[in-house]
Amino acid sequence: MPAKQAFFAMFYVLRTGIQWKALPRSLGAGSTVHDHFQKWVRLGIFKLLWSAGLYSYDETKGVDWEWLAMDGAITKAPLGGENTAPNPTDRAKQGTKRHLLTDGNGVPLALVATGANRNDFKEIKNVLDSIVIKRPQPTKRKKQNLCLDKGYDFPEVHELIKAYGYTGHIKARGEESSAKAKIPGYRARRWVVERTHSWMNRFRRLLIRWEKKTANYEAFLHLSCAFITFRAAGAFG
Numbered sequence: 001m002p003a004k005q006a007f008f009a010m011f012y013v014l015r016t017g018i019q020w021k022a023l024p025r026s027l028g029a030g031s032t033v034h035d036h037f038q039k040w041v042r043l044g045i046f047k048l049l050w051s052a053g054l055y056s057y058d059e060t061k062g063v064d065w066e067w068l069a070m071d072g073a074i075t076k077a078p079l080g081g082e083n084t085a086p087n088p089t090d091r092a093k094q095g096t097k098r099h100l101l102t103d104g105n106g107v108p109l110a111l112v113a114t115g116a117n118r119n120d121f122k123e124i125k126n127v128l129d130s131i132v133i134k135r136p137q138p139t140k141r142k143k144q145n146l147c148l149d150k151g152y153d154f155p156e157v158h159e160l161i162k163a164y165g166y167t168g169h170i171k172a173r174g175e176e177s178s179a180k181a182k183i184p185g186y187r188a189r190r191w192v193v194e195r196t197h198s199w200m201n202r203f204r205r206l207l208i209r210w211e212k213k214t215a216n217y218e219a220f221l222h223l224s225c226a227f228i229t230f231r232a233a234g235a236f237g
Contacts, residue, residue, distance in 0.1 A: 081212030085115025
């Protein structure tokens with residue numbers, strides 16, 4: 001099977017959420033496409049594609065390192081598997097959480113998948129260490145602000161942010177909206193990461209996690225990040 005045909009079939013699975021065995025025959029046999037998918041997962045192709053998209057975006061538009069935002073989102077995982085755990089907000093049903101970092105425009109820069117019961121602040125170091133392109137060094141003139149919600153308001157988080165050279169901004173939900181209404185010229189910053197989570201949920205394969213293996217689940221996450229990033233770079237017109 002040509003690689004291009006296999007890729008389009010994989011993207012079709014990501015976008016529609018369809019099972020591999022239910023792929024239209026015009027896109028190829030599900031088992032064959034899945035074999036290609038597993039090979040590409042082992043090679044890290046989807047993360048490389050995301051990285052390539054970010055470099056293209058940086059070249060055409062420029063990564064907004066000045067205002068970064070991070071947040072987590074929980075997804076149901078009825079089949080369980082690696083990095084799933086009881087969801088404390090959904091009657092302890094199995095779930096997974098994606099911890100996402102974006103630039104000031106909501107373009108994804110880093111992502112980590114954990115169990116649904118994992119506190120966001122416990123993963124901040126892993127997320128910051130997972131940025132898929134080289135991060136420029138912040139300076140006094142070019143600060144890198146990191147916007148977080150109250151779920152990250154712990155002493156170790158403040159220390160870590162400072163050690164990594166970021167300027168932290170931790171606000172409760174709704175606090176940015178209140179400030180925007182009261183302070184002339186105030187611009188909310190953290191909402192962009194929530195919007196990106198929403199974009200990712202439009203890929204039906206990510207709306208509910210069916211992959212038991214973390215590597216397979218993260219491959220679909222990376223493919224969605226690649227699409228969002230190339231779209232931001234203007235690759236689709």
